[in-house]
Amino acid sequence: MTDVDRVGERIEQLLGEFSGADAELAEDLVHTLLEFYGAGLARIVELAGADPVLLERLAEDEHVRGLLVLHDLHPRSTHERVTEALDKVRPYLGSHAGDVEFVGIDDGVLRLRLQGTCDGCPSSTVTAKYAIERVVREAAPEISDVVVEGVVPEETGPGGRTLLPLVPCPVEVP
Secondary structure: OOHHHHHHHHHHHHHHOOOHHHHHHHHHHHHHHHHHHHHHHHHHHHHHOOOHHHHHHHHHOHHHHHHHHHOOOOOOOHHHHHHHHHHHHHHHHHOOOEEEEEEEEEOOEEEEEEEEOOOOOOOHHHHHHHHHHHHHHHHOOOOOEEEEEOOOOOOEOHHHOEOOOOOOOOOOOO
16 A cells, blocks of 8 residues: 555545534545645646656656546556556566456456466466556556456355465466
8 A cells, every 4th residue: 555545545534533514624625735736736747748757757656656646647548557567467477378458447447357377277366466456556546446357266265264276376476
């Protein structure tokens, strides 16, 4: 979880502690501050646009990237950033004859399909969750969920504990 995520959660927690008219006032204050800082960030992006290297550095910074996404100012589309993220995980999948296909994004839900030896592999869930999801969420924090076709559902034992597959997936998690 990034610092931006933690701050966002803390803001939501604090807003939840207000009630009645105070809650409306607190929400108005937060929205006004977001507009103010968003306008400042938009101006920074506009000025940095003259220097593509600087703009790229800003877009790649973990803290700034989240703010750019929050204010819809990121220079690359969600599709572009997800594609780049998938390219980072493909060597791990490809080294064992596996791959991941970008299916689409609908209402913040990214749809992917595992291919090759990863399709139907009992450990594909682990591969998808720890490799694919991690790089996708880092690149595109606005993605609310990742649905991966070709993933074998995790089996659960007593108490709902996840059972590890007897046949390990050959893919190493990055």
